Amino acid sequence: KELIHDKLEFTLKDAMNDVSGVSQYSGFDEYTIRGFRAENSRDINGLRGYNNTYTSSKLVNIERVEVIKGPTATLYGNCDPGGTINLVTKKPLEKNESEIDVYGGSWNHFRAQGDITGPLNKSKTLLYRFNAGYDNTSSFRQGQYAKSFELAPSFTFIPNDKLQINFDFSLSHINTILDWGQPGFEEDNNLKATPISLTASQPGDYLHETDIASILTLSYKISQRLSFNSGYLNYSTRQDVASHGLQNYITPD
Numbered sequence: 001k002e003l004i005h006d007k008l009e010f011t012l013k014d015a016m017n018d019v020s021g022v023s024q025y026s027g028f029d030e031y032t033i034r035g036f037r038a039e040n041s042r043d044i045n046g047l048r049g050y051n052n053t054y055t056s057s058k059l060v061n062i063e064r065v066e067v068i069k070g071p072t073a074t075l076y077g078n079c080d081p082g083g084t085i086n087l088v089t090k091k092p093l094e095k096n097e098s099e100i101d102v103y104g105g106s107w108n109h110f111r112a113q114g115d116i117t118g119p120l121n122k123s124k125t126l127l128y129r130f131n132a133g134y135d136n137t138s139s140f141r142q143g144q145y146a147k148s149f150e151l152a153p154s155f156t157f158i159p160n161d162k163l164q165i166n167f168d169f170s171l172s173h174i175n176t177i178l179d180w181g182q183p184g185f186e187e188d189n190n191l192k193a194t195p196i197s198l199t200a201s202q203p204g205d206y207l208h209e210t211d212i213a214s215i216l217t218l219s220y221k222i223s224q225r226l227s228f229n230s231g232y233l234n235y236s237t238r239q240d241v242a243s244h245g246l247q248n249y250i251t252p253d
Contacts, residue, residue, distance in 0.1 A: 011059060061090050068084050093118065
């Protein structure tokens with residue numbers, strides 16, 4: 001989590017650049033782990049997550065990212081031969097803390113992110129945490145843009161020293177355009193034939209995506225060395241896409 005904070009990594013794609021053996025094989029959120037395509041690579045708190053590939057997960061409510069390589073990844077159930085990626089969410093804390101971050105960058109990039117946590121009662125048996133973020137950026141490519149936000153409240157109930165119940169909720173939405181890369185010419189495969197700012201996208205193209213995740217986890221400490229853990233994840237995603245890719249302009253012989 002310190003590396004994510006120090007390098008200002010906003011998305012899962014940013015974080016995966018730090019991991020050896022993990023490579024991005026397309027312009028979207030698609031990876032290979034140890035040479036195998038990771039079609040089912042993303043879990044949340046150890047629970048089977050989602051297969052969305054158009055957009056990269058925001059790290060607004062993510063504390064750390066774990067990459068389990070090889071057969072060991074079967075610890076989290078159905079996965080790919082190369083391994084799996086596990087996103088661990090931020091949990092409520094027993095003391096009051098708050099943080100607000102504002103960022104600015106190239107291509108009119110603006111980002112604001114907030115994190116507040118603490119107890120809801122004096123006995124500290126009920127804790128809360130609320131993470132929220134907003135991101136708005138353009139691109140070096142013509143017509144490309146991305147506007148997104150995420151709201152992520154979480155609660156923890158600790159009635160005694162043995163039982164702990166956590167509930168995490170996340171709502172995220174993005175309004176953007178799919179970037180299919182730089183168009184070129186098939187005859188000579190010359191990457192300099194067209195400028196990198198050129199895109200095949202058209203003014204009417206769009207991607208509207210909404211993701212909702214609800215996670216309920218329970219932990220019961222049976223003894224000093226033995227505990228029982230159970231979790232439930234409900235994840236839904238909705239995508240509305242209109243896009244012109246490079247294949248739309250290829251003329252058959």
